Amino acid sequence: MTAxxxxxxxxxxxxxxxxxxxxxxxxxxxxxxxxGRELEADLHRFRPDLVVLDVMLPGRDGFSLxxxxxxxxxxxxxxxxxxxxxxxxxxxxxxxxxxYVTKPFVLAELVARVDAVLRRLGRTPSTMQVxxxxxxxxxxxVNYDGNAVELTATELRLLEYLAAQRGRVVSxxxxxxxxxxxxxxxxxxxxxxxxxxxxKLEAHGPRLLHTVRGLGYVLRPGDT
Amino acid sequence: MTAxxxxxxxxxxxxxxxxxxxxxxxxxxxxxxxxGRELEADLHRFRPDLVVLDVMLPGRDGFSLxxxxxxxxxxxxxxxxxxxxxxxxxxxxxxxxxxYVTKPFVLAELVARVDAVLRRLGRTPSTMQVxxxxxxxxxxxVNYDGNAVELTATELRLLEYLAAQRGRVVSxxxxxxxxxxxxxxxxxxxxxxxxxxxxKLEAHGPRLLHTVRGLGYVLRPGDT
DNA sequence: CGAGTTGCTGAACACCCGCTGAAATCGGGA
DNA sequence: TCCCGATTTCAGCGGGTGTTCAGCAACTCG
Numbered sequence: 001m002t003a004x005x006x007x008x009x010x011x012x013x014x015x016x017x018x019x020x021x022x023x024x025x026x027x028x029x030x031x032x033x034x035x036g037r038e039l040e041a042d043l044h045r046f047r048p049d050l051v052v053l054d055v056m057l058p059g060r061d062g063f064s065l066x067x068x069x070x071x072x073x074x075x076x077x078x079x080x081x082x083x084x085x086x087x088x089x090x091x092x093x094x095x096x097x098x099x100y101v102t103k104p105f106v107l108a109e110l111v112a113r114v115d116a117v118l119r120r121l122g123r124t125p126s127t128m129q130v131x132x133x134x135x136x137x138x139x140x141x142v143n144y145d146g147n148a149v150e151l152t153a154t155e156l157r158l159l160e161y162l163a164a165q166r167g168r169v170v171s172x173x174x175x176x177x178x179x180x181x182x183x184x185x186x187x188x189x190x191x192x193x194x195x196x197x198x199x200k201l202e203a204h205g206p207r208l209l210h211t212v213r214g215l216g217y218v219l220r221p222g223d224t
Numbered sequence: 225m226t227a228x229x230x231x232x233x234x235x236x237x238x239x240x241x242x243x244x245x246x247x248x249x250x251x252x253x254x255x256x257x258x259x260g261r262e263l264e265a266d267l268h269r270f271r272p273d274l275v276v277l278d279v280m281l282p283g284r285d286g287f288s289l290x291x292x293x294x295x296x297x298x299x300x301x302x303x304x305x306x307x308x309x310x311x312x313x314x315x316x317x318x319x320x321x322x323x324y325v326t327k328p329f330v331l332a333e334l335v336a337r338v339d340a341v342l343r344r345l346g347r348t349p350s351t352m353q354v355x356x357x358x359x360x361x362x363x364x365x366v367n368y369d370g371n372a373v374e375l376t377a378t379e380l381r382l383l384e385y386l387a388a389q390r391g392r393v394v395s396x397x398x399x400x401x402x403x404x405x406x407x408x409x410x411x412x413x414x415x416x417x418x419x420x421x422x423x424k425l426e427a428h429g430p431r432l433l434h435t436v437r438g439l440g441y442v443l444r445p446g447d448t
Numbered sequence: 449c450g451a452g453t454t455g456c457t458g459a460a461c462a463c464c465c466g467c468t469g470a471a472a473t474c475g476g477g478a
Numbered sequence: 479t480c481c482c483g484a485t486t487t488c489a490g491c492g493g494g495t496g497t498t499c500a501g502c503a504a505c506t507c508g
Contacts, residue, residue, distance in 0.1 A: 063237065070256060098248055120251075139444070140393045140436050152495065153438030188455085189497070195457060213454070213505070376484060413486065415466060437465070438496070 004123050005029045006114065007048035009036055009065065010080065011057055015103075019052060020106040023114065025178065027164055036065040043073045048122045050076040050114060053097070066097060077119040078110070106181035108157075128163045131206050131221025135163050145205040154179070155197050158190075162209065162219040171216035228347050229253045231272035232339065233260055233289065235281055243276060244332040247338065249402060251388070260289040267297045273347045274338060274446065276320075294320055300341040302334070316334040330405040332381070352387040355445025356429050359387050369429040378403075379421050382414075386433065386443040395440035 006023050010016040011034050031046050033039075035057055042048070051069050056063035062079060069077055079100040084131045098117045101110050118124040119138060126138035134144040137160055142149045151159065161178050162170065170178075172187040178187070196219060198209055210218045230247050234240040235258050246256045255270050257263075259281055266272070275293050279286035286303060293301055303324040322341045325334050342348040343362055350362040356369040363382050366373045375383065385402050386394065394402075396411040404413070418441060422433055434442045 063241070067256070097245060138393070139391050139442060140439060153436075156439075186498080188499085191455060192457080192497075194499070195455095199457095211455070378485070410487080412466085412488085416468080416486075419467060435466070 003027055003029045004049040004118050005031070005046060006050050007031050007033065007046060007075075008041055008053060009033045009039070009057070010050045010052070010054040011204060012054075015080075016052075019108060019110060022111055022178070023052075025165075026111050026115075027172070028114075033102060034069070036060055039065055039068050040072060043069065047073070048075050049121070050078065050098075052078050052080065052110075052114065054080045056082060074121075075119050076123075078114055078117060080105070080110075108178055108181050111178075128160075128166070130163055130166045131208060131217055133163070133201070133221075135159060135209060144208075146202050147204040149200050149204065151197075151200065154193060155200070158193050159197060162217065166219050169212050169215050169218045174216070194203070227251055227253045228342050229255070229270060230274050230275040230276060231255050231257065231266055231299070232276045233257045233263070233281070234276070234278040235259060236278075239278075242331060244249050247276075248396075250335050250339075252338075260284055260292070263289055263292050264296055267293065267299070271297070273345070274302065274303065274322075274341055276302050276334075276338065279303045286327070289297050289446055290321060298345075299431060300345050300347075302338055302341055304329075304334075309371075331401075332403060332405040335402075336349060338379070338430060352384075352390070354387055354390045354443055355432060357425070357432060357445075359383060368425050368432075371428040373424050373428065375421075375424065379424070382417050383421060386441065390443050393439050393442050398412075398440070
């Protein structure tokens with residue numbers, strides 16, 4: 001399966017960079033734009049599966065761009081809205097979008113919502129498989145070698161992240177930002193949860209979650 | 225089954241956006257329009273199963289558009305009427321709309337009526353089944369393991385939503401917007417009604433409505 | 449071989465989440 | 479208007495969870 005394509009339209013440099021890199025880390029293909037001037041062309045050439053769209057843009061605002069997207073493609077849309085300034089009751093009305101995220105937001109949340117929309121649009125399968133492990137993000141069900149495994153919410157988020165990065169070594173720092181949204185934090189937090197995950201998973205099968213000393217962890221079937 | 229297609233014609237930006245977003249959240253495919261200028265073309269190309277039509281539109285009014293819809297398609301029609309002015313209602317129904325909703329309306333209500341019309345048109349099955357549970361949305365009859373279950377209106381709406389999302393974890397926030405139309409509200413409201421539902425359902429059978437701590441609820445047969 | 453670093457895990461604990469009984473409020477009919 | 483059921487609010491209670499901490503094990507490098 002080829003990676004889903006995401007078009008990101010956001011004028012603020014820092015946010016755009018952070019969002020794009022988070023989505024890329026998640027295995028998605030990303031096209032960054034600072035405005036919607038070439039939107040039609042982008043839709044046509046890049047054929048995004050989903051558009052991440054800031055509401056506040058210089059020039060044309062996000063809503064009119066949303067219309068353009070709707071008219072010109074089947075893409076999903078996730079909007080970035082500012083929390084302050086807009087009354088709460090209007091927040092639900094910021095739509096026509098498939099989902100929206102209010103600033104300031106945690107990157108992990110945006111990624112999760114993008115994932116959810118892609119899933120709903122059928123663009124992405126909701127279950128991931130690594131060795132004998134099956135993780136279904138939609139239903140929250142985890143199976144290892146045929147046995148149902150009960151996980152807590154954080155354990156599930158952690159496992160989903162590791163499964164999405166299957167075969168790749170991820171550092172504790174990366175995990176902290178992706179799963180918790182923390183920038184600088186005690187790595188032991190990760191170690192504790194990894195420990196818990198192992199206890200629950202490997203009660204039903206062989207080792208899966210490997211430590212790479214000095215670097216981080218990998219989710220990979222096999223003993224190496 | 226492929227999702228039903230809904231054409232929404234409404235000039236007021238905020239309302240159109242809200243309606244579209246609510247319908248999309250409900251799993252329907254939506255095409256938004258601000259006026260009826262391209263109605264014939266839309267009917268022909270998009271082939272909507274149902275049209276949501278505002279009565280008050282700039283230019284041609286809703287009734288003449290209704291005629292166009294009737295003439296050019298088999299689509300159902302739900303009209304949005306300004307106030308509960310009796311003349312409007314009569315015209316809407318005698319004009320052949322399948323249902324109408326008076327502004328201001330709660331999103332959940334519009335969605336429910338759209339659903340009802342789709343069912344009546346045979347576009348959507350009216351009964352849903354999950355394990356030993358059978359919910360007939362049209363008649364409001366609920367059966368669990370052969371026993372009739374008496375539910376209040378809210379409990380029924382809640383159960384219908386959960387049944388439509390069967391096997392998927394839905395957050396209390398999602399439930400609040402889908403069932404109540406609330407954007408930001410006390411999750412305890414959901415908990416109370418879930419509690420009531422369980423008391424009535426699980427008097428006649430095994431657990432069905434599972435809590436996923438930190439994430440939400442799932443309707444799913446089985447003990448896991 | 450020893451010191452320092454990195455990773456693992458059991459235990460403790462504060463906190464948050466979800467559940468529920470009961471009170472308060474709402475709303476529709478007679 | 480009153481009444482009654484439905485809905486919503488409130489408060490308290492368990493218990494599950496996330497996080498911290500400390501001690502120990504494993505590994506690296508001098």
